[in-house]
Amino acid sequence: MRKTRLWLLVALAILSLILAGTSMAQKEKKAAAPAAKAAAKNVVIGFTASQTGKFNVEATRQIHGLSLWMDQVNAAGGVKLPDGSAVKFTAKFYDDESKKERVQELYTKLINEDKADFLISPYSSGLADASAVIAQQYKRIMITCGAASDSTYKKGYTLVYQTYTPASRYLNGALDLLSKMDPKAKTIAIVHEKDKFSTDVVNALKTYAESKGYKVALFEGYEPGTTDFAPFINKIPAGVDAIMGGGHFADTSTFAKQLYEKGFKTKMVALLVAPPEDKFAELGDAAYGIIGPSQWEPQVKYGPEGAKAMGIEYFGISVADFTKEYTAKFKEPPTYHSAGGYVAGLLLEKAIATAGSTDTEKVKAALDKMDIMTFYGRIKFDTEKSHGLQIGHDMVDIQWQRDEKKNLVKQVVWPEAAATAKPVFYHAK
Amino acid sequence: MKTRLRFGYLLPLAIILVWGVWVLLKGEDTLRETTFTVFMFIGMASSLNILLGYTGYVSFGHIVFFGLGGYFGFYLVSQHNLALIPASLAGGALSGALAGLLGLAVLRLRGAYFALATIGINEAARAFVSNFGPFGGATGLFVQFSAYEAYGGAGPALWTTFIYLWLVTLVVLLASSLVKSSRFGLGLMAIREDEDAAMVMGVKAPRAKTIAFMISAFFPGMIGTLYFFKNGNVEPGDAFQLHMSIEALVMIMLGGMGTVFGPMLGAVTYQGLRGYLLTSPIFKSLHLAVSGVFLLVIILFIPAGVVGWIRHRIPLTRKLLE
Numbered sequence A: 001m002r003k004t005r006l007w008l009l010v011a012l013a014i015l016s017l018i019l020a021g022t023s024m025a026q027k028e029k030k031a032a033a034p035a036a037k038a039a040a041k042n043v044v045i046g047f048t049a050s051q052t053g054k055f056n057v058e059a060t061r062q063i064h065g066l067s068l069w070m071d072q073v074n075a076a077g078g079v080k081l082p083d084g085s086a087v088k089f090t091a092k093f094y095d096d097e098s099k100k101e102r103v104q105e106l107y108t109k110l111i112n113e114d115k116a117d118f119l120i121s122p123y124s125s126g127l128a129d130a131s132a133v134i135a136q137q138y139k140r141i142m143i144t145c146g147a148a149s150d151s152t153y154k155k156g157y158t159l160v161y162q163t164y165t166p167a168s169r170y171l172n173g174a175l176d177l178l179s180k181m182d183p184k185a186k187t188i189a190i191v192h193e194k195d196k197f198s199t200d201v202v203n204a205l206k207t208y209a210e211s212k213g214y215k216v217a218l219f220e221g222y223e224p225g226t227t228d229f230a231p232f233i234n235k236i237p238a239g240v241d242a243i244m245g246g247g248h249f250a251d252t253s254t255f256a257k258q259l260y261e262k263g264f265k266t267k268m269v270a271l272l273v274a275p276p277e278d279k280f281a282e283l284g285d286a287a288y289g290i291i292g293p294s295q296w297e298p299q300v301k302y303g304p305e306g307a308k309a310m311g312i313e314y315f316g317i318s319v320a321d322f323t324k325e326y327t328a329k330f331k332e333p334p335t336y337h338s339a340g341g342y343v344a345g346l347l348l349e350k351a352i353a354t355a356g357s358t359d360t361e362k363v364k365a366a367l368d369k370m371d372i373m374t375f376y377g378r379i380k381f382d383t384e385k386s387h388g389l390q391i392g393h394d395m396v397d398i399q400w401q402r403d404e405k406k407n408l409v410k411q412v413v414w415p416e417a418a419a420t421a422k423p424v425f426y427h428a429k
Numbered sequence B: 001m002k003t004r005l006r007f008g009y010l011l012p013l014a015i016i017l018v019w020g021v022w023v024l025l026k027g028e029d030t031l032r033e034t035t036f037t038v039f040m041f042i043g044m045a046s047s048l049n050i051l052l053g054y055t056g057y058v059s060f061g062h063i064v065f066f067g068l069g070g071y072f073g074f075y076l077v078s079q080h081n082l083a084l085i086p087a088s089l090a091g092g093a094l095s096g097a098l099a100g101l102l103g104l105a106v107l108r109l110r111g112a113y114f115a116l117a118t119i120g121i122n123e124a125a126r127a128f129v130s131n132f133g134p135f136g137g138a139t140g141l142f143v144q145f146s147a148y149e150a151y152g153g154a155g156p157a158l159w160t161t162f163i164y165l166w167l168v169t170l171v172v173l174l175a176s177s178l179v180k181s182s183r184f185g186l187g188l189m190a191i192r193e194d195e196d197a198a199m200v201m202g203v204k205a206p207r208a209k210t211i212a213f214m215i216s217a218f219f220p221g222m223i224g225t226l227y228f229f230k231n232g233n234v235e236p237g238d239a240f241q242l243h244m245s246i247e248a249l250v251m252i253m254l255g256g257m258g259t260v261f262g263p264m265l266g267a268v269t270y271q272g273l274r275g276y277l278l279t280s281p282i283f284k285s286l287h288l289a290v291s292g293v294f295l296l297v298i299i300l301f302i303p304a305g306v307v308g309w310i311r312h313r314i315p316l317t318r319k320l321l322e
Helices: A002-040 A056-075 A103-112 A125-137 A172-181 A196-211 A230-235 A249-262 A278-287 A304-310 A319-330 A336-355 A360-369 B007-026 B029-055 B062-080 B084-106 B111-130 B145-151 B154-181 B183-193 B195-200 B205-231 B242-255 B261-279 B287-301 B305-313 B315-319
Strands: A042-049 A086-095 A118-120 A141-144 A160-162 A187-193 A215-222 A242-246 A268-271 A290-294 A371-374 A377-380 A396-402 A408-414
Touching: A042 A056, A042 A103, A042 A336, A056 A086, A056 A319, A056 A336, A086 A103, A086 B261, A103 A118, A103 A125, A103 B029, A103 B261, A118 A336, A125 A141, A125 A160, A125 A196, A125 B145, A125 B154, A125 B205, A141 A336, A141 A360, A172 A196, A172 A242, A172 A268, A172 A290, A172 A396, A172 A408, A187 A196, A187 A249, A196 A215, A196 A242, A215 A230, A230 A249, A242 A249, A249 A268, A249 A278, A278 A290, A278 A396, A278 A408, A304 A371, A319 A336, A336 A360, A336 A371, B007 B029, B007 B154, B007 B261, B029 B062, B029 B154, B029 B183, B029 B205, B029 B242, B029 B261, B062 B084, B062 B111, B062 B205, B062 B242, B084 B111, B084 B154, B084 B205, B111 B242, B145 B154, B154 B183, B154 B205, B183 B195, B183 B205, B195 B205, B242 B261, B242 B287, B242 B305, B261 B287, B261 B305, B305 B315
Parallel strands: A042 A086, A042 A118, A118 A141, A141 A160, A187 A215, A187 A242, A242 A268, A268 A290
Antiparallel strands: A290 A396, A371 A377, A396 A408
16 A cells, blocks of 8 residues: 555656646747747747846847837838738847856747747857857847857858957057057057956957057956956056056946056056946046947947948938937937847848848848948948958947036047047046 | 665656656757756756765855866867767866865865865866966857767757766766765765764765765766857856856755755756746746745745655655655
């Protein structure tokens, strides 16, 4: 009697395990069915969003940008195809918690269960890299945004397209600006965070600087999470013409602050990621004169005239309208993360319109040939060795300056064509 | 070491065996991915349990073996084109050897001091890797997409990786059962209850602890290699995430430490719950809060873990659940 009861228990346990598994699988299938049915006119765009975790702020802006695009294109009746039908878009997404662990699992689910036709990458190079494997494997086109690393495009993918200017060109503009401001400048010091993105950027910067005849007097990395930069600042040789580097928001802001407090004399300080953020102004005097590369700023002047001069087509919303509508909808001005999210959708829209189809091969061909101007800047992809790498878009460099009322304001200082103010030299305390 | 595996030891093995076969038969990619995550954590929790559950030493450094072993295995795959199985074995071997060396040094510490030392090891390993040239430094390593060609393309490569992971999970559970049912395991449990008394009774505590540490470190190295291969890239930040060590601890506590079945159950429950909440339309914005409340309730009311609680309440199950 006892034994039978035991075995019954075991059998029950195993049975419930299997049942739980199958019922879950069935539920997922049921949920996916309507999307598949409507696929003729409705295109599903799948992505993961970092709704929680360390990328939450940037990723949310990116998703806001994307959803603004989707609302607009759907409200305008979708993308018209030559056969008379219109393509409308729906978004399907999950939270990736800013961690790599589940990214591949979730993208596999998006493709197989939710029948996503096109994919947008998660925010950050690391997560985008993990998701790109899945996109390529299932032959889905993926537009990456919020991911600047070059290495993703050196792996032989053919369906992954980048919206951001790659890390290898991030700080080159600042160096060009330096040679413009002071043709006699000879030496720079590079102090950077030791993570993938910042290291990629400064390695490329070093090569670029040396090719232009600059001497890199110091090339030093600091661990992520560093809060005391005194040892690094002390190491910078006196008389360098510029200090470049940084990493992410917290460390870069602290670095800028401590540079100012130490009273370091140099002509230019150009740092990654933090300066374009509005919060950077909270540093007060320490923010003045700091230069930072940005993918996009609301002040940029991309427009149909510029496109005409370059002999390429202008597509989509204007800079002013984007800024106005985004601010109206989300109660905050757009940043380059928002613009990146919007333009990712815009590219798909343009490619589907050009291809006249939602077929992956045809859309891919349209993306490969794409060379357009948008509110976000020029878009053109490498189709050779580093397939999908962004080669059209350029960074803008911003600088914190003071207006007539002595308030800190962000001005675009490079490239010259897009500049809203003249650059100033850096002044420490 | 003569061992007799009773039914209770075979049950977890049988479940994982059936589960893996079921996934292979169904052949659904989404199911494979979900199961991959769960198996990975079963392997992590069960291997940690050999040290934590049987020997009673709390280690926050389990992820070091996952990271370093995985890094080494991935390095062999991506830079030297080594096949996945020998590479993951090499990753495991490196982790095991490292644990042997570390064990000689830090296993002399007891209680909170040992736990603290293991946190330090995690930071040291991350700093080492981000400065170590052959491992790509701060930018990490990646495999070319074409590397999957050797496994018949990316799709089959992911299935192959899954099958390897399934086998590794089975071996972890087998090792856990063998250790627990052996004389060596009894020695470990004696150490857990009272280390000095165990030594008086003739258990060679330093040696036994080091061997347990090595066994528990070997498997994360293998799992790490498979996981990074599946991801296609590795960076220092992803390889040494302290939170994964802590999650493994939680899974063991949840299921019942010192049992073979417990860590497995804990991993399945914890990961299953997280995965479900993350994708369920109702909870997907609240998943962290819900899983937090759930864990709190369990730790408040059943501190011995699910398996410990069942064994205590229903004497019949004591033979069934080990």
